[in-house]
Amino acid sequence: MRDIEILGNRSQGADFIRKTKNKKFVLSFVISYTATCEIPGITVAGANPDLLKFTPAADAEFLKYGYCKSIDAIPMTPDGKPTPALLTKVALEAASIPCFVVNAGSKVVPKVPCVELGLEPGKNIAQEPALEQELVRKAVEYGRIVGRTLGSSTDCLIIGESIPGGTTTALAVLKGLGMQALVSSSMPQNPTDLKNKTVQNALKKLQSKDPYNVVAQVGDPMIPSVAGILSTASESTNVILAGGTQMAAVLAFAKNIGFNEKNTVVGTTSYIVDDKTANLVDAVRQIYDIPVLVAKLRLGQSKISGLRSYAEGFVKEGAGAGGASIACMIKTGLDTEKLLLLTEKEYQRITSQ
């Protein structure tokens, strides 16, 4: 398809698109939290630091209701850069794709029915271990149950996430598991030094390279939850891991619990792949020879500056936006020109409320 670029394992990627064409898709939207996002300057998600903890819940509410209940407005920077959940919602609606919200340790419980994994928010890895190892095991176990249930009722499960500060914990997990990885950011001046310093300090305290220990020390609750969902869902259906470098961290951890790589792709936006400070495709290749599908969005052509900012290096991806856009195109045959029109319409709706 013209607007989906296939990187990594190209033949498997083309095959994936063929076998899911016009089929049923479901999104599991995993919301979580790491207090690592509270380090000043590390993320743009949420206009205001105090509002950061509301972002995942607000994204979930926006996807289900079209407006937020836990906060007054749709998550957006003061100068009008919207949450990527805007792109996700447009793609889901255009293709009639149902969405299950999965609460994997969000600090704020959204005002919407959630599949509850009974976890706690992750702690700031600059200061202390992220979560107890027992909770990593629970996240995997519960994730596996959710993945089995959701996987057996659809032809393709998209797994997206919303966790502010999650690229830093993803970087730490990738490095802790011995991968070479640079990590993308929601800001054009990627605060690489700050992230690397945070990660290096956290990794110094690592006492073992056991994957469960690495995630417990320097990860977040999203990573083992999504790995668990992937593990069982990929046994019975196709899976799109919808996200950037965070999904590379999921893959690196999932390597140890097992999943069916033949049914699995990473789906993301072109803005992540264009990001020179990140190397998503390389990071994925180090772990598994699986495809990276890229939604060639046309936000740079938008008449709305908040949407153009995605092409200028802001936000770039999140809330499963890339994977949901890809799923929409595979299911319906729409292209990104049409998606841009729908996105602009939705942007205008929410900003005129």
Next chain:
Amino acid sequence: MRDIEILGNRSQGADFIRKTKNKKFVLSFVISYTATCEIPGITVAGANPDLLKFTPAADAEFLKYGYCKSIDAIPMTPDGKPTPALLTKVALEAASIPCFVVNAGSKVVPKVPCVELGLEPGKNIAQEPALEQELVRKAVEYGRIVGRTLGSSTDCLIIGESIPGGTTTALAVLKGLGMQALVSSSMPQNPTDLKNKTVQNALKKLQSKDPYNVVAQVGDPMIPSVAGILSTASESTNVILAGGTQMAAVLAFAKNIGFNEKNTVVGTTSYIVDDKTANLVDAVRQIYDIPVLVAKLRLGQSKISGLRSYAEGFVKEGAGAGGASIACMIKTGLDTEKLLLLTEKEYQRITSQ
């Protein structure tokens, strides 16, 4: 099909079986609580009154794991009458039907991922109003979201329930909404007097016949939650309301919030329909002209006395057992002879652990 009897609207029932034959089914298993079950002598569910509150959680765990985590054993009376979740599990496994656990105010949160509706357990209607009217509205609203999501990803949604004491609150809601109804029981000597006295006393305090008020005063959290799920799910797919007279109460309430009756059937066991103290088919007919599908189970032919007791008037139904058995037969073509064999095997597995 030989082992499914169609009562009520027969032509619509036959049509329902035709259109769902060999199709995809999903069970939403709604667990809840009403402190009304604490009235001595009102229910057999749970061997021990202190264990009653664990029954819904234990049923959910048993369906997902094949064993319970919140208590030591599968719910069973001391003399070996098993929870109807045993029948449900056998039917789901034989037909590969996925199950979503929905927590609609269970007193004990099961150790399994749940779709969380954020409700509270219902109070004892003999003593005080069951729940705040605000929570009835929330149950409907959240139920509607869950029904939309689950309904759009399957060809037929089965909705089952586990709520000890739920037949008493169902009777109260039916009478409060002006229906003539007798209610079934999990005991052969149906404690009709005790139930009727409880219901009459509760209804005396009713200040209005507004359906939301009736459920808030004398109902339980399961009824509005299931009505909400039914409401949206039946707009996009087929629905089996799996249960006895409790589902009549759901229908009576759902009349006021709307649902598509053309896509809806009640599915239950022959032991409910045979119950002379209840009149499920009549109760349903007073509300809507929809089919009642009856699984003609053969538990009376079992070599295991705990299973035979179902045909002798104990337990009879619950945990969506009748509807799940019907779904299994429609999806796979199995008959109740085969289901009995599988049920005996599962009974032996759990009692030899």
